[in-house]
Amino acid sequence: MPYQAPVRDLDFLLNDMLGVERYANTLPGFADVSADLVRQVLEEGARFSDEVIAPLNKVGDQHGCKLDAGKVTTPPGWKEAYHQMVEAGWPALAADPDYGGQGMPSVLALAVGHMTAAASPAFSMYPGLTHGCYEALHANGSEEQKAKYLPKLASGEWGGTMNLTEPQCGTDLGLIRTKAVPNGDGSYSITGQKIWISSGEHDFTDNIIHLVLARIEGAPEGIKGISLFVVPKFIVNDDGSLGERNGVECAGLEHKMGIHGNATCVMAYENAKGWLVGTENKGMAAMFVMMNEARLGTGLQGLSIAAAAYQAAAEFAKERLQGRSLTGPKNPEGPADPIIVHPDVRRMLLEAKAIVEGGQAFILWTALQADMQRSPEEAQATKAKDYMALLTPVVKAYLTDRGFHAASLAMQVHGxxxxxEHYPASQYLRDARITMIYEGANGIQALDLVGRKLAANGGRAIMTWFSEIDAYVAERQGDGPLKPFIDGLASSKAKLQEATMWLMQNGxxxxxxxxxxxxxxxHIFGLTALAYMWAQMAETAQARIDAGETDPYFAGKIATGRYFVERMLPDADAHLAKLxxxxxxxxxxxxxxx
Amino acid sequence: MPYQAPVRDLDFLLNDMLGVERYANTLPGFADVSADLVRQVLEEGARFSDEVIAPLNKVGDQHGCKLDAGKVTTPPGWKEAYHQMVEAGWPALAADPDYGGQGMPSVLALAVGHMTAAASPAFSMYPGLTHGCYEALHANGSEEQKAKYLPKLASGEWGGTMNLTEPQCGTDLGLIRTKAVPNGDGSYSITGQKIWISSGEHDFTDNIIHLVLARIEGAPEGIKGISLFVVPKFIVNDDGSLGERNGVECAGLEHKMGIHGNATCVMAYENAKGWLVGTENKGMAAMFVMMNEARLGTGLQGLSIAAAAYQAAAEFAKERLQGRSLTGPKNPEGPADPIIVHPDVRRMLLEAKAIVEGGQAFILWTALQADMQRSPEEAQATKAKDYMALLTPVVKAYLTDRGFHAASLAMQVHGxxxxxEHYPASQYLRDARITMIYEGANGIQALDLVGRKLAANGGRAIMTWFSEIDAYVAERQGDGPLKPFIDGLASSKAKLQEATMWLMQNGxxxxxxxxxxxxxxxHIFGLTALAYMWAQMAETAQARIDAGETDPYFAGKIATGRYFVERMLPDADAHLAKLxxxxxxxxxxxxxxx
Incomplete structure (x- = not known):
């Protein structure tokens, strides 16, 4: 069975745990948000994801993209599905109404993005990169640039990309050589080669808007001489019509381990016409808007692949008959028991499930912070901005690392x-592996966290995070059923604090x-974040049970959380000892x- | 650069640490074994591995095997390389001289096997399976069967396979349906379908000898009604010439995530002529000889792929220039520093290196036990047999699990x-993943360890293992440079003992x-085994340093061991807490x- 979007889990998180409708009067974009609207969006998103996107995933892996004379052909059926997606208005869900968007909250768009990323990660990268390009131009573009590009990027009628890497520079963008020469008319002539450009060329849209990092002639060496340019595949005339073909071409496709359906392009710029975005030599700062968005998107992608992989493994484990339970037959009429009777199979499934559901909570909680950044209440906005900066590397690296681990467990369950390649487990594993690498390898995220994010504003963000958890724990002392969750969170947070102290003293x-x-x-940070999420999920589920709810879903939620506390949190000690x-x-x- | 066989490391282990020449007068097969002979075999093996086998690996991944009308074509150049291998006599290295083998110790054959498995795991499975088939027939076949099949299996002139799995049964072999009907002339007529048969059909050899598990008509249900049969592709006449084509055919090839160069076959048996090996309905016991051999071989394969992956990653990290050291430029004339200056890159490399070198020591130490099983001294033979039974699941599951982890780290280093697919990291990762699954998934190995091996003979094997480590630790108390290794081993062993007690009380x-x-x-067992190996390696290296040796190789060995003790052993606590x-x-x- 192809992947089925987890409406129930997302409804639980958005409505029960986060209670997003309570922000209707306080946060921009939430005015129309009610529990019912959330459910309706989730259900429509799930229908689209299950019916249109999920069936694309395997065909994309098998066919991949083909390049012929600069033209990229995407896998069979992909172009049509993309057009359906644009027509249904999905890409514009959270975009600015000034540019044709629906202005819905990020947290809701992210929930829908989770469904589509799980249904087909390679496909979802096309709208994903476009949205990142939209965000970067929205934040940094001139009014003229915004008017020219944003409406069609918001709707998905045009594609968007980010062009950073060159053969000699991946992580170290100070080594960029692509050069920009002023044409004298306000435009620049861009020449150079970019590699690993996801969605760099395709047959989905009439135009593709490239954001390109390049060095203006005579600019300072290193990172301080990098500027950001917008380079459309077809020049956009002032009336919005498409003009001449620009000097940018796909010169090659990477042969990759996975995400075959997404065209990973070598892009050749040869006197391509480009326009400066933002300030000269401040390209890195401008691009960071897109990079931060892409980092969250990559965390989401790693988590989403894990979710799909887990679902396939759970289904397999319930159906595959092999051997007998250690405590006597559980399916005595059958030739053997389903393998889900075995404790070690359950261990693998529960580990994946605890990662997936904990990760879903963590990334939605973080997306709500993204919405709170726009809060009119300054304290709330500041706190949310601090959290976004602090948590982005954790979301990216922890969820992709554990997501790959979950995908590997899911394969193991399949034997x-x-x-x-008959089963989907291999594709999930192969697709998941890239998420630990791109948009800043996980080691770079870890360095960003300890080297930049912790110390920013005198450590304000991490101190706020600690205070929030302390307050949460203090309010929930007692011996009730939530005790293991509260104790686990308190203990994990104490280790994170100890590790933070060690870093201050030794780093x-x-x-x-x-x-x-x-x-x-x-990793200690990630475990603490998930401990916080699992405490909240357990509390939410327990409240429903206490109110007389008998649906076993809520008991299952608590059981999965117990697995997390008892069988995953002990890793925090090992990480602290190593650190x-x-x-x-x-x-x-x-x-x-x- | 393609993989280079690690002569230096193997020489260190066989000659310095294990001192294999000391067994020249006490163990069968060791009579001619000297340090010089060991070095000579290693050097010749390395030359063959580097020059003939390593170049096959990528072409095998890219071309895979092709099936046409029952005939399998292996990748370009593979057949020729196989013939060179047979001509050079490598497959017969440790085979019985009565059947044309060279009678060398297992430990030496395994060292050579490590080189070839690292150079090309998919290629090495052809001789690997053949050797397993040889061992099973050697242990269980009649004199007539041995005379007929063993010489050509020992030399590699014929291929060999093991046929266990069927669509409805992987782990649970009691569900086997392939049937055997007596023909009245001592032969049986075998009919059924087997899947996932590695090396099941190929173009390397004139004949392929299949060992097949099947159920004789009227046999008891389940595992107690399974018999083992030898089913040659071509019937072997009494004069040794090849007779009629037997009723066995490759009906399909699996499309797999990796090991593309090895033909993973669906084998269709249709009234194929077969002969019973050993006793009726005792096929599982007979096949276990081959399965145990295959399990060690799989542990070796996982480790070997990790070794090759590590080597490629270390090379990449020394060459790739990107960013600057956190403590100031280390390559000030260059555009950037090599990434090996970064602590987190070193963490990944050292983790892989500690796994690889610890694993090499562990598997060679275990292979020496395999040789000691044939000791004329009964106590030594009994202890060695106990260890082989106890350690086989640990070698298989721990080395493949950590081997895959190391291959993933090696990919991460590459960014x-x-x-x-331009770099070898993807192939290593894809190839490594199967080792955690086949020959008994790692969860099955863990269950075999706790459910069968611990309790056998009243726990004799594990008690002997504890005593050996206790004695080793007791003799080495003190404050010298080895203290961290001895303390780490003692502490890990104490945790293993505690875990064993927990199992006795609760299991x-x-x-x-x-x-x-x-x-x-x-995992606690694997960590303890590696702690024991690292203590011995450190002791060996320290003795050389104390004797005035200045080659940095020995200091590097100790530094890698320190990584293991400080950064890998803490996982034992987490595993104990989870357990x-x-x-x-x-x-x-x-x-x-x-």
């Missing part, structure tokens, strides 16, 4: 079947200590000895 | 490049507790809630 004097600790620190060993054990080895 | 009363604890238990939570958290969830 040998999972390794054949300043020797930056290598910060680097050596970064990944373990990020404390510092840099010496890593740095003492001469490079030649590797 | 985006690693996800493209008996509720078998689900044993199942729930099994994977965490196996102690028992089955309830896994079993309370109703199947419908997954």
């Amino acid at each position: 040998g079947s999972g390794y054949t 300043m004097q020797n930056p290598d200590n910060a680097g050596a600790a970064s990944t373990d620190y990020l 404390r060993t510092g840099a010496d054990v890593l740095m003492q080895m001469p490079a030649e000895a590797f | 985006g490049s690693g996800y493209t 008996m009363q509720n078998p689900d507790n044993a199942g729930a604890a099994s994977t965490d238990y196996l 102690r939570t028992g089955a309830d958290v896994l079993m309370q969830m109703p199947a419908e809630a997954f």
Whole structure:
């Protein structure tokens, strides 16, 4: 069975746990948001995702994209599905009404994005990159640029991309060589080669708007000489019609381990006409809007693939008959028991489920912070901005790392079947692996967290985070059924605080200590974030049970949370012990000895 | 650069750490074994592996195997390389001289097998399966069968396979339906379908000898009615010439995530002529010889792929220039520093290196036990047999699980490049993933360990293992440079013992507790085994340093071991904490809630 979107789980999170309708009078975009509207959007999104997008996923993996004389052909049926998506208005869900968008909250758009990313991650990257391009232009473009590009980017009638990487520079964008020469008419002539450009060329749309990092002639060396340009595939005339073909072409497609349905392009710019976005030499700051959006999107993608992989594994485990339960037959009339009777199979499924549902809560909670950034109440807006900065690397790296782990567990549940391309487990595993790498490899996210985000504004964000958790825990002391969740959260938060102290004491004097600790620190952070989410989910479910709810869904939620607390949280101790060993054990080895 | 066989590491392990020449007078097969001979075999093996096998790996991944009208064509160049291998005598290295083998120790053959498995895992499965078939017939075949089949299996002139799985049964072989009907002339008529038969059909050899599990008409239900048959592709006449084509054919090839170069076949048996191997209805016991061999071989394969993946990642990290060291430029004349200056890149490399080198030591130490099983000294032979039974599931599951993890780290070091098929990281990751699944999925290995191996002979094997480690630790108390290794080993062993006690107290009363604890238990076991190996490697290297050796190789060995102790051993605590939570958290969830 192809992936079925998890309406129930998202409804639980948006309406029961986050209670988004309570912001109707306080946050921009929430005016029309009610529990019913949320449910309606989820149901329509699920229908579209299940019926139109999910069937594309395997065909995309098998066919991939083809390049012929600069033209990219996407897999069979993809173009038609994309047009259906645009016609249905999905890309514009959370876009600015000034540019034709529906102005709905980010948190709702993200819930829909979760469905489509799970149904087909490679397909969802086309609208995903376009939305990132929209956001970057929305934040940094001139009024003229916004008027020219945003409406068609918002609707998805045009595609959008981000062009950063070059062969000699991935992480280190200071090494960019693509050059921009002023034409004297306000435009620039862009020349250079960009690689790994997702959705760089395709047959979905009439035009593709490239955002390109390049160096203006005579600009300073390194990162301080990088500017951002908008380079349309077809020049857009002042009346909005398409003009001449620009000097940008897809010169090659990468042969990748997964996400075959998305065209990963080598883009050749040869005197392509481009226009400066924002200020000269401040391109990195402008591009960061898109990069931060893409990082959240990548965290979402890793999580979403895990969700689909888990669903397939759970289905397989309930159907596959093999062996008998250790405590006697559970399916005595059948030739064997379904493998879900085995504790170790349940361990794998529950681990994946705890990651997926904890991750769904975490990313929606974070998306709500994105909405709160626009709060008219300054304190709320500031706190939300702090959280977004602090949590973006955690969402990106932790959810993709654990998402890949969950996809691998899902394959393991399938046994040998999972390794054949007949079942979807292999595609999920192959697709998931890229999410740990692109949009800033997970090690870079960890370094961003410990090197930049912790110290920003004198540590204000992390202190706020600690205070919020402390207050949550303090209000819930007691011996009720939630005790394991509250204790687990308090204990995990204490370890995170200890790790933070260690970093303050050791990372300043020797930056290598910060680097050596970064990944373990990020994992303790991720575990604490999920502990906070699981406490809230358990509390929400328990409240329903206490109110007489008998649907086993709520007991299942608490049982999954118990798995998280008892079987995943212990990793925080191991990460803390590793973190404390510092840099010496890593740095003492001469490079030649590797 | 293609994979280069690790002669230096294997020389260190075989000659320095294990000191294999000391067994020259006590173990069969070791009479001619000297340090020089070991080095010579390693060097010749490495030359063959580097020059002939390693270049096959990528072409195998890209071309895969093709099936046309029952005939399988292997990738370009593979057949020729196989013939070179047979001519050079490599398959016969450790085979019985009575059947044309060279009678060398298993430990030496395994060292050579490590090189070839790392150079091309898919290629190495052809001789690997043949050797397993040879071993099973050697242990269980009649004198006539041995005379007929063993010489050509030993030399590799014929191929061999094992046929267990059917569509309805993978792990649960009691469900086998393939039937065997006596022909009245001592032969049987075999009919049924087998799937996932590695090397099931190919163009390397004139004949392929299939070992097939089937049910003799009227045999008891389940596992007690399974017999083992030898079914040659071409009937072998009494004079050794090939007779008629038998009723067995490759009916399909699996489309897999990796190991494309190995033909994974659907085998159709239609009244194929077969001969009973060993006793009627005792086929499982006979096949276990091959399965145990295959399990060690799979552990070796997982480890070997990790070794190759690590090597490629280390090379990449030393060459790729990107960013600057956190403590100031290390390559000030260049545009950036090599990424190996970054602590987190070193963390990934050291983790993979600690797994690979610890795993090499562990599997060679275990292979030496395999040789000691044939010791004329009864106590030594009994202990070795106990260890082989106890450690086989640990070697299989721990090395493949950590091997895949290492291959994933190796991809991560490559960044985006690693996800493209231009670099070898993707193939290593895809190839490595199957090792966690086949020859008994890792969860089955964990269950075998806690359910069968621990309790066998009143727990004799595990008690001997604990005593050996206790004695090793007791003899090495003190404050010297080895203290962290000895302390780490003692502490890990104490956790393993605690976990064993927990299992004894909780697993008996509720078998689900044993199942729930099994994977965490196996990981604590694996960590303890590697801690024991790292202590021995560190001791060996330290002795060389103390003797005035200045080659940085030895200091590098100790530095890698320190990584293991400080950054990998902490996981034992987490596994112990998880293990102690028992089955309830896994079993309370109703199947419908997954």
